[in-house]
Amino acid sequence: MEKIDLEVNNAKKVIQDGGIVLLPTETVYGIGANALNDDAVKKIFVAKGRAQDNPLILHISDMDMLDQIAENISEKEYKLMDAFWPGPFTIILNKKPGIAMTATCQGDTVGVRMPSNKIAHDLIKLSGVPIAAPSANISGKPSGTNLKDIIDELKDRVDYVIDGGETDIGIESTVVRVVGDEVKILRPGRITKEDIERVINHVEIDKNVMGEIALGEKVLSPGMKYRHYAPKTHCKLIYSKDAEKMKEKVLEESSKEASKDVVILAFKEDLDYYKNYKCLDIGSKNNLDEVSHNMFSILRKVDSCDAKLAIIEGTSTDGLGLAIMNRLIRACEHDYIEV
């Protein structure tokens, strides 16, 4: 048996015995447990230090598993699943009553995703149960996209680890909910608004995707309320449609601090422009897949730069840019300047 198949087989036993497993998916690593075993799922909440009102996504390997956990699925919902599964796409559905109570935080709905990553798929299929899995990180920190970044913080908190190398996409799945005629994007991801519009005409981006949530405001997806992706270092996001203007503003803001106290997270093309500053390369502005692949790993590097301020170059919110800007604006706790 190949090493990876052996690992998946070991992980299956851990899942079936009520343990929790660090596993790769095509988006980010997850911490998985048998979604139907409340005691197992509770261990995930403890391992992450996750808020008790923030439900987990249930990962399935085939449509029979969907029928175990969701009901009254509409034609529109089937159309979306058909278009984007398996893949980085999560849909909030009506839950079968009494199922996966801890994973769904006692709610009436369930977030479901069928991952395309082979290791994740095989593990779910072999285990024979939906696997509840949030992103692999202590709550509030950037999600883990490779084991090197997360193994120290998580190895003693899980029962088994599968190494699947670097995840492909690098940011978490798109989360949507169908409300009436409309598809609402609750969390943007690799499946973009434009992708969804090719399947269903009316797509709306929830205002909390880029907006700041007021204290006590009711939100459609609890995860939106919490501090996210944030390094300890203060981060500031700067964007302009005009590339030159953006660079000038980044320099202007940088010059407010001593140069040794600043780190700039810049596109590859702009690194020369900031040559008097410490920089981290976020990838090419012409290749947002590369930027999304790198992003969480780079956010994790910020704190080791010994800076007081991290300034981050932004991008347009078209296409995959929306998912990138959604993560960055949270990393910056809404310290955002558009010029």
Ligand code: TXA
């Ligand atoms: O790509 C991903 O989605 C990764 C990998 C591991 O699959 N998982 C992930 O899980 O990002 P997590 O727990 O970090 O984020 C799940 C998001 C949270 O914002 C949560 O509030 C929302 O989905 N969510 C889950 N179930 C929900 C539900 N029933 N209703 C509304 N929002 C829900």
Ligand code: MG
């Ligand atoms: Mg998460």
